Amino acid sequence: MAKKLSRRSFLECALAGGAAAGTANLTIMRDAFAQASGPIVIGHHCDLTGAISSWGFWHDKAAKAAVDLINQGGGIAGRKLELATEDTESNPASGARKLRNLIQRTNAEFIVGSVHSGVMLSSIPIATELKTIYFSTGEATEATGSKGTRFSFRTGTDTYSIAAASLPWCVESFGKVWTIIYADYAWGQSTAQESKVYIERAGGKVLNAIPVPLDAKDFVPYLAQISADTEVLLPAFIGSLSVAFYTQAKSMGLDKKMKMYSSSASIEAIAPDDIQGAAEGVYFFENFPRQLKAKDDGFHKQFNKLVGIDDVDAREVGGQRVMDKSHGWQAWEDIFALKQAIEASGYKTRKDVEGVIQALEGMQMTNSLAHPQGDKIIRKQDHVGIIDCYISRVENGKLEVKKRIPKEELAQNMPLRHNLSEMPV
Amino acid sequence: MRDTVLLLAMNGLIWGLIIALIALGLSVIFGLLDIINIAHGDFFMVGTVLAWFSLSATGNFWIGFIVAPVIGFVIGAIIQRLVIQPIHGAAALSIVATFGLSLILQETVRITFGATPRRMLAPIQGTVPLFGIDYEIYRLFAAGIALVALAGFFLFLQHTKLGIWMRAVRHDRETAVAMGIPAQRVYVMTFGVGFALAAFGGAVAAPITTVDFRGGVDVLPFCFMAVIIGGLGNLAGTVAAAVLLAFLEGLVQSVADPTVARISSLVLMSAVLLLRPQGLFKGFTR
Numbered sequence: 001m002a003k004k005l006s007r008r009s010f011l012e013c014a015l016a017g018g019a020a021a022g023t024a025n026l027t028i029m030r031d032a033f034a035q036a037s038g039p040i041v042i043g044h045h046c047d048l049t050g051a052i053s054s055w056g057f058w059h060d061k062a063a064k065a066a067v068d069l070i071n072q073g074g075g076i077a078g079r080k081l082e083l084a085t086e087d088t089e090s091n092p093a094s095g096a097r098k099l100r101n102l103i104q105r106t107n108a109e110f111i112v113g114s115v116h117s118g119v120m121l122s123s124i125p126i127a128t129e130l131k132t133i134y135f136s137t138g139e140a141t142e143a144t145g146s147k148g149t150r151f152s153f154r155t156g157t158d159t160y161s162i163a164a165a166s167l168p169w170c171v172e173s174f175g176k177v178w179t180i181i182y183a184d185y186a187w188g189q190s191t192a193q194e195s196k197v198y199i200e201r202a203g204g205k206v207l208n209a210i211p212v213p214l215d216a217k218d219f220v221p222y223l224a225q226i227s228a229d230t231e232v233l234l235p236a237f238i239g240s241l242s243v244a245f246y247t248q249a250k251s252m253g254l255d256k257k258m259k260m261y262s263s264s265a266s267i268e269a270i271a272p273d274d275i276q277g278a279a280e281g282v283y284f285f286e287n288f289p290r291q292l293k294a295k296d297d298g299f300h301k302q303f304n305k306l307v308g309i310d311d312v313d314a315r316e317v318g319g320q321r322v323m324d325k326s327h328g329w330q331a332w333e334d335i336f337a338l339k340q341a342i343e344a345s346g347y348k349t350r351k352d353v354e355g356v357i358q359a360l361e362g363m364q365m366t367n368s369l370a371h372p373q374g375d376k377i378i379r380k381q382d383h384v385g386i387i388d389c390y391i392s393r394v395e396n397g398k399l400e401v402k403k404r405i406p407k408e409e410l411a412q413n414m415p416l417r418h419n420l421s422e423m424p425v
Numbered sequence: 426m427r428d429t430v431l432l433l434a435m436n437g438l439i440w441g442l443i444i445a446l447i448a449l450g451l452s453v454i455f456g457l458l459d460i461i462n463i464a465h466g467d468f469f470m471v472g473t474v475l476a477w478f479s480l481s482a483t484g485n486f487w488i489g490f491i492v493a494p495v496i497g498f499v500i501g502a503i504i505q506r507l508v509i510q511p512i513h514g515a516a517a518l519s520i521v522a523t524f525g526l527s528l529i530l531q532e533t534v535r536i537t538f539g540a541t542p543r544r545m546l547a548p549i550q551g552t553v554p555l556f557g558i559d560y561e562i563y564r565l566f567a568a569g570i571a572l573v574a575l576a577g578f579f580l581f582l583q584h585t586k587l588g589i590w591m592r593a594v595r596h597d598r599e600t601a602v603a604m605g606i607p608a609q610r611v612y613v614m615t616f617g618v619g620f621a622l623a624a625f626g627g628a629v630a631a632p633i634t635t636v637d638f639r640g641g642v643d644v645l646p647f648c649f650m651a652v653i654i655g656g657l658g659n660l661a662g663t664v665a666a667a668v669l670l671a672f673l674e675g676l677v678q679s680v681a682d683p684t685v686a687r688i689s690s691l692v693l694m695s696a697v698l699l700l701r702p703q704g705l706f707k708g709f710t711r
Contacts, residue, residue, distance in 0.1 A: 049535075050639075051639060053535065053540040054539070054540035211684070212683070213687065215642075215643035215646070216683070217634045217643055217644065218436070218440045220432075220433070220558075220560075221433055221436065221678040221679075221683055221686075222683065224433060224558060224679075239637070240637035240639065240640060243637070244542075244634050244635045246544075247633075247634075248561075251550075252559050269540075274544070275543070321541065322541065
């Protein structure tokens with residue numbers, strides 16, 4: 001039977017509730033005050049362990065180096081910058097939980113996001129719910145497309161922009177008859193879908209799109225499905241799956257029968273030299289050339305120095321690790337993009353986030369140490385980075401740039417499909 | 426179409442022989458120790474890494490065929506004493522303990538070897554035209570090596586003192602101990618042998634797959650399916666099931682999506698669990 005509420009106990013409850021509410025209010029006010037004058041906290045949703053930890057290592061290093069540089073220069077709008085890092089474990093479920101930790105417990109005001117497409121796609125609804133800007137560094141176009149929101153941004157390329165930038169030239173230069181073979185998860189599916197559209201738009205034909213399960217070890221069943229009429233093969237794999245693909249494709253002599261073209265993701269954190277020629281002759285999309293000579297300026301050189309990589313292979317100075325250079329730069333540049341937007345909008349506390357969003361929409365960034373990848377713009381409507389792109393070929397174990405696609409050409413090839421800037425904050 | 430069916434069936438058979446080596450190690454450990462070894466895929470991964478280090482240090486690929494199982498055996502014996510022995514008899518705890526072991530092995534390799542996957546060049550280069558494609562010669566060689574190793578293991582089990590001890594302890598521990606067989610030593614050796622088999626499988630498969638700190642994660646489910654279909658602890662049944670599964674998946678892949686092929690294996694496993702819980706090959710093998 002329910003206990004009858006007496007007047008005394010009601011008053012006790014009301015007083016206790018009032019005291020709790022008052023304390024909470026004081027806490028919120030204290031936090032708000034602290035935010036306005038204390039350090040700005042940027043959360044780094046970083047894949048430090050798990051399947052793409054070889055990439056996450058570099059994102060962590062680049063983000064830390066960027067924060068150090070900003071703090072040496074006086075911080076952001078006179079406030080010190082703090083970086084709070086959480087490991088996503090390269091796992092969407094863990095990543096989602098860690099993002100809540102970053103925002104709700106560590107009080108991160110902005111997020112430099114995961115490069116794992118599954119993690120970033122599971123994170124955007126949470127970032128949106130918690131009204132926090134989330135910069136994706138992975139490539140699934142949905143993050144700033146069909147699943148994008150007012151809070152999701154990127155400075156780099158995605159599967160849509162990669163297809164738009166590179167495939168018209170590739171179809172014209174390599175051949176019209178294509179086969180796509182891809183890792184059967186968010187990024188691979190997105191790559192296959194976007195690439196097919198652009199291959200056909202350029203007058204080409206896709207004979208087959210072959211999905212490969214993520215747990216595949218033996219590629220023969222999938223390689224056997226590639227038609228002998230194929231002129232160009234587009235593989236979309238990352239990490240160990242990518243090395244396994246190139247190893248087995250090479251050993252079966254596919255490289256002698258057809259050209260191969262793939263996204264930078266397929267060779268990220270891997271030096272072609274280290275896989276014993278398995279990727280020799282393959283063309284790769286890049287958005288920040290691995291070799292300094294392909295974009296030879298002081299900002300690029302200084303960036304390499306500060307992140308600790310050499311100018312040829314993007315290999316760790318004094319070590320063996322190779323940077324995921326066409327992705328890792330975003331962990332650096334996203335922080336500088338936030339700095340620019342925060343300073344332009346006069347951001348003080350979380351309630352000013354709309355101003356930062358408006359500043360980011362359509363924001364132009366100039367080739368500098370803050371933006372060593374080059375001049376760029378975050379397109380207002382779909383929050384995508386419009387940047388210079390490159391197509392390189394592995395020659396004697398090095399990625400040699402063969403074609404540069406200016407950002408103006410990319411913008412022209414990539415019509416708007418979503419307008420995130422009209423969504424509510 | 427006929428060529429594709431034959432190719433995928435044959436490739437399944439070849440791949441199945443390599444996987445059988447790894448699954449056999451899992452079955453040996455389960456059969457004698459009642460350990461559900463979640464870390465077994467990582468034993469395979471350690472084998473690939475040991476083969477890679479061996480090749481890097483000596484420049485000789487073949488030394489890896491000795492180094493990987495020998496070091497694997499030693500690591501396995503140490504793990505049995507430190508991790509498995511304290512939880513002897515508690516099958517449920519073994520899942521938690523070996524899951525922890527799996528994470529420790531992966532992270533140890535990530536820290537020492539690195540997170541970047543590597544490629545090992547096959548010692549035998551070249552292809553032969555087979556059913557419409559150029560088939561890698563090393564795969565045929567690897568299947569032959571796996572077959573010899575499997576035969577060697579069963580000879581060891583039948584004709585050596587340790588092999589007979591292992592079978593005796595598995596059959597009836599109390600009587601074996603009463604007959605003077607050092608059961609504790611047999612446990613240590615058995616876990617070592619299980620690790621060595623998986624590590625050898627890793628050394629053989631490394632030039633075909635990759636060397637990667639998470640390389641064992643994907644192998645484990647297939648091995649478990651082989652052990653379940655073959656019959657828990659039934660060593661010859663496990664080998665037969667691994668070959669059968671890979672062969673069947675190859676056949677299904679020639680007419681359907683690879684995912685459908687994996688589903689068909691899972692359906693087969695479920696049917697065996699329902700209809701023949703002692704394994705498909707109970708009664709055919711000892």
